[in-house]
Amino acid sequence: MTGLPVARVLVDSPLPQLDQLFDYRVPERLAGTAVRGVRVRVPLRSGGRIAQGWIVELAERSEYRGELSDLDDVVSDVPALTPDVWRLARSAADRAAGNASDILRIAIPPRYVRAERAWRAAEPDPGPLPDRPTAIDGYGPGRVERGIAAGERMALAADARPVRLSSGAWVGGWARTVAQAAAHALAHDRSTIVAVPDYRDQEQLEAALAEFVDPRRVLRTDARQTGPARYRAFLDATGDAARVVIGSRSTVYAPAARPGVIIVVDDGDALQSEPLAPGVHSRDAALIRQEQTGAALLFLAHSRSVDVQRLVEVGWVHDVPPLRGARPRIVLTEQQAAPESGGARIPSAAWREAQAAVTAGPVLVQVARPGHTPMLVCDRCREPARCAACGGALVVPRGGGTPACGLCGTAATAWRCGVCEGTKLRAAVVGASRTAEELGRAFPRSRVVVSDGERPILRVGAEPQLVVATRGAEPIAEGGYRAILLLDGERMLLRESLRVAEDCLRWWSNASALAAPGSPVFLVGVGGALGTALATWRQAAWAAEELETRRTLRFPPAVRMASVTSSHERLAAALERVRGVDGVDVLGPTPAADEGLERAIVRFGYAAGVEVAQRLKGEAIRAATERRRPVAGRRPGRPPVVRVRMDDPDLP
Template identity: 40%
Template sequence: MTSHEAPEAEMLPGLRAAVDDARAKAAATRRRKAASWEPAETDPVARVLVDIALAHLDRPFDYAVPVGMADTAVPGARVKVRFAGQDVDGFLVERASQTDHTGHLQPLRRVVSPEPVLAPEIVRLSETLARRYAGARSDVLRLAVPPRHAAAEKAPSAPAPEAAAPAPTRWAEVAHADAFLRRLAAGDPPRAVWSAAPADDWPAMVAEAVATTYATGRGVLVCVPDGRDVARVDAALTALLGDGHHVCLTADGGPAARYRDFLAVARGARRIVVGTRSAAFAPVHDLGLVVLWDDGDDLHAEPRAPYPHTREVLVLRAEQQGTAALFGAIARTAETQQLLTTGWAHELAVPREVLRRRVRVEAVPAEDRSVGTRIPRAAYDAVRRGLDVGPVLVQTPRAGYAASLACDTCRAPARCTVCTGPLAVAGPTVPPHCRWCGHVESAWACPTCGGRGLRAPVRGEARTAEELGRMFPGTTVRSSSGDRVLDRVGPTGDLVVATVGAEPVADDGYAAVVVLDTWLTLARDDLRAAEEALRRWLNAAALVRPGGHVVAVGDPAHPALQALVRWDPAGFARRETDERSQAHLPPAARIATVTGDLGALDDVLHLLDLPDGAEVLGPVAVDAPPPSAPAAPAGAVEHRVLLRVPRAAGQELSQALGDLQRIRSARKLDPVRIQVDPPTL
């Protein structure tokens, strides 16, 4: 026997002891691991919503809770689980003592964070919205819960200071507002649709309603269209309640600040939330009031699946959580009018005599060219008189200089010689260029009459400011549009030219407001063209000071302009609702669109089990290329099918579309885009 073949009995004693020690440690480690994966003694089953947007997998899955995670795996926490052979994110929505699963439950991989960021009421809301919009709950939860920021979770959320309950003073002239506020103060859940009047300080009025609810110990959620409105409501709440009582949930502060403020709400340290559409999902503790401002603004329509509208989210939250609701705007949509018609809410508005005292509105035809420009004499006089006492606002629907051009001789549209696209001019000394291909037309000639002169039938805010500067020499002309939006202007006699939505607020209100090119706003090819036009005009006209003058340039006989002159958004909304009901259009009907290639749409129509009375319209091409463009390859052009059912069958349509999505997902068919109640048609 050689030396290297010595038996184990002849090994050195120290080496043998080291081997035995290593084996003992390995066995102890295996025992500890096995013990750590033992199910928890209490509620050992975790129901998890996995972050997978597949319709046929859109349900909670059961996992075992290891004893080592029993304290951190709380409902609402983020977890990692094993799913289809890979680690995926998810939310633990419930702990249970039993499971319907007959096999062995996979354990949770780990608890990403024990912070309960998904509240039970948001879980219920996500399920309802997913059914309502034929989408997936994982998509809804991406809208509801912001991405995690670990450093923000480590910092505590300081509690809000004590706050007094100031008495509401700005609602005195609004009919039935006192009853609404009394019920809020008593802890009741009243619901109202509020039409704000010209010269109303609506952020301050919203702040008073918020403070009335907050004084009862309940939370409030306020949703507005954009960051400028958030800033105004933020300032009003700070002036009324002081610092430290509310948070603003917007993307402007960055992911860390947004998640920190979200955690302050989820922990109950803040019970007042102001934000844009994603704030509608904020987990406000003891929610007592939801407020929505200007539901007709298209920024309230979520552009990501499943495309929920802020108004519908807040309506569902008010119903599920039994809260009060205040839906305010200067204009009124057909949907909020439907809430009044069905008795879901009651109306708040100022009497007619108050309106007549606050504003004077007139509509003048555009054909009056007595002052040599597209601005009629009545508008010119309103601007001149207004500049003597304060700032004047001129609203124009287009930005830029000259958004479209036409032949000065025959009025034929000026088209590009390369691609037949529309020509535009960016400034007074710049040659025309094509808006499609960018080709510069330095020597354009009209193919119809041979003329070389160009005119601008549609003039932008820059060209309008240039014209007004020549008409009122010595006056400061300020522009507000695009990325150069003014927030406020002072009380001096400046002339402000702004595009829609970019109108700055005047400190003391505008002395006069002029609305130009109303025909262009009405020319939109859309179901809501007239409703949206009136909303834009009213929002600008409401910026006048008490006793101000508003002039709209357009056809005085048009119903939308007549509603503006009478300041009657409620009557216009009732008329719109009646006409849409006769035409079987929303909100009297429920509509859904399905978009995809023709083969996918054929599968949809074959698999879809529509309710009785449903209509199928289409398919039609979506955004088809112009005739002069090269032929698109087969399948490159999307088509759309429109499905329409009576309003009473809306839930059945959503259920049918949800079933369709699950079938298509399970069979791995070509994707289609489904949108229930699209904001535009």
């Protein structure tokens, strides 16, 4: 072969047959710039076109016996793909039966030439390291610090109270814990990677980090940044200086130098699940990276996910209980000594507490959904009311009047329940706007603030006010809320999902942690084991019971599941390939949303995950490369497709 170096390139393509390294000859003109980790352009012989890719390795010779093609060009001589990120992307893609290039598309921002030039011209000044290691409060003297030093995997219950920083800003106690852990690792010249659900959490975390580390050591990598700013922060992270890199789920892939601790906050939040192919959850990516780098790993949440509970029970993650401290004072209205008659949305006890509390400070009212129009259900069986014409949800028009379909507008003049034949309707959920209007009339002297997805509010002051917020959009209040009302709990539990109870417990726990010490939190309309878990603040015990139930039923995360979608013949072939693996069983197939396709669910144990992923991906490659004989007089059809989604979050 040639005496010139050989570049082994991963082509940036979603085609499964291209998810491998291809050898290219490095021409003389590119010998100085074609280094490991740079973005390049390469020719594709079969397609007769130029594609982009990444140089993953350089070698003296190639095992390919034919003539190698030359690299076309080097797009950027900045080695943006670090060896650590490549190993993580390759392992995560293999676990998810996906393409490594899809992972890299999520991990590495698009290139901006001006930002790259400015980064090259700038003098690196990351600021000083902390003078001494920071103590981490709340978990016993030195317990978490020793775990970080040993590269331990730990599950921590977050501090369930708002705390005031020396700057005067109020943040959740969890943010201070994360900042202390980051400062501790930074004092030992080790980087920290923190993945939070959304920008609300990130704003609190940034405020807390400013208390313990130099802001120049903190890098943001999130979708709210401009493209150039995000790319510049990514380039800064590729340097040799230890950093604290914070952001959303994709931050797990950040090219931080010498990772000392990886922190995933509230891993049960749906925002931590990556919707883009191959759909690797930030929790799974963090577990892979921790094992590859030896860094410590912290899962921090008010309500532990069932997935983390499984890891604790198998001994892969260590439970680090907090010291006994303050926890929210939860009141279950369903367990009142004298239950009230009728369907009052806010029980009288909670109403009286809210009236008294709003004179002293802010009061939070959590509702299930935004908007104004209430959702209707059958008064007898509580089944959601549907339109007889199109199946859409029935709602009450804003000005009042006859209920009508929210999709087609058909009036429900003679509605009848399809389950129990009932004819009466009742409002199950009133939107945030409607709730604000009703509370405004009931509390005429109080200011009413609405916070939802369309009108997000991050913080409110300590002055008297009513804050109506949808789940997940609750602002933090100075000094904490003087009372919290958790409404619509019964309706939240009606959502069709395996994880609905787990999600509700997490939503209620996160909102409850915003209360001022000693202030009441009323959970309306929910009792039983779920309400008791919140009232006693024993979410981990509830997760253990839930996990045991799922083991009995063979539901995730006790087992893994994958959805496979294809045509009838191709799906049958794919299922036949995995049926021979020990512990695998198949549910379905059933018709898929796409016309002419079917979907089946493959259920398997964790030990069989590698083999199942390999076989399903092999079938996807076989389908993508299949050549059909053309039929005279017909246009060539699209090749058959096999779509695989490991650990599909959309499965019921």
